[in-house]
Amino acid sequence: MNNTGDLTLGRWVTERARLSPDQVALDDRGVALTYGLLAARIDRFADALRAAGYAPGDRIVTLTGNSADHVALFFACAATGIALVPLSWRLTPHELAEQLLIADPVLAVTEPEHGRTLASALGRLAEPAPLIDFADFDAGLPRRDHHGEAAPVRPPTDADPLLILFTAGSTGRPKAVVLTQANCHWTNLQFGRAVPLTSDDVVLTVLPQFHAGGWNIQLLLALWVGATVVLERTFDPRRALHLIEHRRVTTMMGVPTHYLMMAQQRRFATTDLSSLRLLVVGGAPMPLPLLRTWHARGVRLTQGYGLTEAGPNVLCLPPELAVEKAGSAGVPYPHVTCAIADPVTGELLEGEATGELLVRGPNVFAGYLGDPDATAHTLRGGWLHTGDLVRRDAEGHHWVLDRIDDIYISSGENVSPVEVEQALLHHPAVAKVAVVGVPDDRRGEVGLAFVVARRGVAVDEQSLLEHCRGRLASFKVPAEIRFVDALPQASLEKVKRSALREEATR
Known part of the structure; x- marks a missing residue:
């Protein structure tokens, strides 16, 4: 793979804006933002970062709900070679401070709802990064201190870290997963080949943007192909049903609990779901009774398996096999290779087998930020070792059984x-x-x-x-x-x- 920037994401929205500037890119709580306006906001954010001395290799943390500003900042980071580190608003200031020590950001960005929490977390550090609100991008950013050196000026490359996401793993200790520009490009390409989107789609997004799924399952792909994203800050089952009916949503991604809560609403039986062509399920297998409930409403579902270290997409189950292979996570996405290893000997097992799932592909992460030992342990022998115990049947479908450590x-x-x-x-x-x-x-x-x-x-x-x-x-x-x-x-x-x-x- 080259390192010239052919796979960088910073141009995705700009190029789409040239093709369809008046198409709605984001519907952010009822406020529509066209591709032309979104591209202009991205350019404004990127110009502000460059003017203030922020450069490739820097890291910016955020504490914010899903928003158009957060999406614009993501693409501004992609265009400048900067890494975005979205933190979870569910955490306490103490937990956030632990992650800030690992991330070592040069700038922290928030919004009024979460500003006090992030300020408290930064206040626990010896040398905290400056804290700003999204509105400050227009008022002027604090200068980046390069300690007398000139700010590095170069285009972004495929190998530049773009998205750094925290995962607790099985130990409970936070680890910062580094996804490069190329990782994000490939995981969206893989997803698009298995679960295609077009410019005619309307995508309901409810997953928080501090998870890999909040970006790399549908949202970024939708903006790549020119679809419309209905962007929600949190999940509310009644509102989700309302949006599906009135925004004519064609697809969404959720976890089984989301679909259960929607199915339990009194309005579920009468809501017009005719616009839906496909639902994506992740996080856990969809229980068969719940699957049948949605099938009875004429809605197709595709299930899958992933982990942050893989960007997150690894396995997917086509909707036509949803009942026949119920409980299965399916087969590898295009451009993803999977193997099963004996948990004791490490020997790769052929055919029907049970063991640890190993993953290889251009979507696999670059490593854990500041933790070379954990990186070497997880990425060994040319494979991403997931730590998940799986069973593979004679037809190549996988069932995720448990965490090996559990x-x-x-x-x-x-x-x-x-x-x-x-x-x-x-x-x-x-x-x-x-x-x-x-x-x-x-x-x-x-x-x-x-x-x-x-x-x-x-x-x-x-x-x-x-x-x-x-x-x-x-x-x-x-x-x-x-x-x-x-x-x-x-x-x-x-x-x-x-x-x-x-x-x-x-």
Whole structure:
């Protein structure tokens, strides 16, 4: 692959604006922004950054909800070779400060809603970056201090970091995933070949822009091909149904919980969904009953699997196989190669197999910012080691079973927490559940299930254990059921098991 900038994203909106300047690019909470106006805003942001001395290799952090300004800043960073580091507004100032130490930004950008939180986080650092509001791009940016050196001036290259996203992983310690310009280009190209968009599409975007999916699943691709993006700050199921009907939305990406909440609305049965041609599902497998609910409304769905380190797209399941291969994450995207390795020996396994999923392709990240040891461990032998245990069938379809680190051994047998969780979710009183292995003097480890019960449904520990005994081998039945109000979330549909393990020892 060359390094000249052929794959950089900074020209995507500018080129589209030449073709269709009056086409609506973004519908930001009812405010329409055409491709011509969006391109002008991107140019204004990029010019302001250059004029203030910001240059390729710099990093800018943001704390903001989804917005047209945030999209414009992303493309301004792409045009100048600067990396955007969007932080999560769900975090506390203490957690944000930990990530700021890793990101080491030269500038922090926010909006009034989140300004106080980011200011508090920056205030915990010895040398905080200057903090501005999006409105300051027109008023003038603080000068970038190059300590007497001239600001480097060069065009962006394919290898320049563009998007740096934090992921907790299985350890709970934040890691900063570096996605280059080329990584983002390829992951959108791959997605577009499997789940195409055109300039006629209207894309509803509800995923937060501190996740890879908030950018690289539909939003950037939509702006590349000239579609219209209906940009939402947060997900509200009633509003989502309203937007689908009245904005004539053709596609969206969500996690199973989003689609469940929409299907539970009273308006779901009467909402006009005829504009929808395809829904994209990620984060976790779509339960078959929920799949049938949407199919009954005439809506096609495509499911998939990904991780931030892959940009995030790895596997996808075509909508025509959604029922036949229910629960499967599908086959690799175009330009993605997958393998399965024996978790103990590392040997690559052929045909039907169960083991660790390995990934290779131009979408695979450049490394973890400031963490060469973690990078070397994850990117070894020419493969991205996902840490996910998967099963591949004879036709090449993959089922994601569990995190390898989450498997525990009870009475000498491997137990997958996900299998136990699925058994418990079949009980009508269980809304959510997460299982972790905890030490046991007699059996080595046993399962501890944290259960969020459904409101208004009576249930106790004994009834859930009896339910498990009817579905699971004795060594898989949890030793204890612990009822909780909520489960700690790592991202999207993923539970933060490390926090539950800590809770189990208290």
